[in-house]
Amino acid sequence: GDSVTQMEGPVTLSEEAFLTINCTYTATGYPSLFWYVQYPGEGLQLLLKATKADDKGSNKGFEATYRKETTSFHLEKGSVQVSDSAVYFCALFTSGTYKYIFGTGTRLKVLA
Amino acid sequence: DAGVIQSPRHEVTEMGQEVTLRCKPISGHDYLFWYRQTMMRGLELLIYFNNNVPIDDSGMPEDRFSAKMPNASFSTLKIQPSEPRDSAVYFCASSPRRDTGELFFGEGSRLTVL
Numbered sequence: 001g002d003s004v005t006q007m008e009g010p011v012t013l014s015e016e017a018f019l020t021i022n023c024t025y026t027a028t029g030y031p032s033l034f035w036y037v038q039y040p041g042e043g044l045q046l047l048l049k050a051t052k053a054d055d056k057g058s059n060k061g062f063e064a065t066y067r068k069e070t071t072s073f074h075l076e077k078g079s080v081q082v083s084d085s086a087v088y089f090c091a092l093f094t095s096g097t098y099k100y101i102f103g104t105g106t107r108l109k110v111l112a
Numbered sequence: 113d114a115g116v117i118q119s120p121r122h123e124v125t126e127m128g129q130e131v132t133l134r135c136k137p138i139s140g141h142d143y144l145f146w147y148r149q150t151m152m153r154g155l156e157l158l159i160y161f162n163n164n165v166p167i168d169d170s171g172m173p174e175d176r177f178s179a180k181m182p183n184a185s186f187s188t189l190k191i192q193p194s195e196p197r198d199s200a201v202y203f204c205a206s207s208p209r210r211d212t213g214e215l216f217f218g219e220g221s222r223l224t225v226l
Contacts (some may be wrong), residue, residue, distance in 0.1 A: 032213045035153075043116070043203055043217030066178075089155070093213035098167070098214065102155045 002027045006090050011088035013080055013110050021049035021075040023094045025066075026106040033057075033066050038087045038105070047075075047088070049081045088097040114138070116218035124224045127171050130192040135204030143207040145215065146179055146189050150200045155212055158202075161187065162210075164182045194225045 007022040025033065032051045036044040040079045048057030053068035073090060090103040117136040125131055134212040137144045157167040164181045172179070176195070181187040191198055200223045205215040 034213065036215075041219075043205075043216065043219050046214050049214065095211045095213060098143075098160075098210060100157065100215070104154045108192070 001100050002031070002092060002094065002099060004090050004103040006106050007090075009087075009105070009107040010097050011106060011108045013108070014066055015082055015112055016079045019075070019077040019080045019084075019108070019112075021088055021090075023073045023075065023103060025073065025090075025092050027071075027092055027094065029093045029094045031110050033064070034091040034093065035064055035073070035075050036089040036091060036102075038089065040086070044089060058066055062081070079109070082110045082112050084108060087111045089098055099110070116204055116206055116216055118202075118218035118221050120220045120221055121219065122224075124226065126196055126226050127195055128193045128218060129225075131194045131198075131223060131225075133189040133202050133204075133223070135187045135189070135218060137184065137187070137204070137206035138168065138208075138216055139206045139208035141216070143210070144181060144187050145205040145207070146187070147199045147203040147205065147217075149220070153165075155203075158189070194223075194226045199223055199225050 005024050007027050026070050034049045035047040037047045038044045042069040050057040050066035056065045064075045087105045087107045089105045119147045129197045145160040149155045158171045161181045178191045201220045203220045205217045
């Protein structure tokens, strides 16, 4: 079945460091891919998305490219801030079956 | 615009008691989802509705759990009787259309069953 695999956390970085959070997926159809972010005590909110191969989603300095050949959607940011500390979830969505699958989440902690 | 509104934000109850969680989706959104989040199991889909009709409830853990959506602006998730293993954060989310896939989450209801 369809699945999403994220790198285990926590990820601890110093402010202004480069961030990569790996996400790979398996899917039988042509899913859309998402990154959601959850700040402490809050619900998940959409960070960025890509709906087809080679699309790049970007928001707030974060980027991810939909790579069909490697079935990946890695999240990157060039310079993290303390305010980026949160849990990041990779997810896939297939509209045909209306199936939404979340990864297990990766906790990011950024130190000043 | 008002987002997804959930109540209560926190609930502490004793084992065996009935718990009712409430959700008001974003106006105009046709899809409503209930998720449960725990450290051990992550984010689990319990049930989702389309136009107030339950579509997939395969994630509902057992008969103690029930969900209703009597109209487009209100949904409830009920647990009766509650057990300590039901302790979790319960999220409601809504989505405007089938093809976008974007979910809008509420802030969650943290349930503690003693």
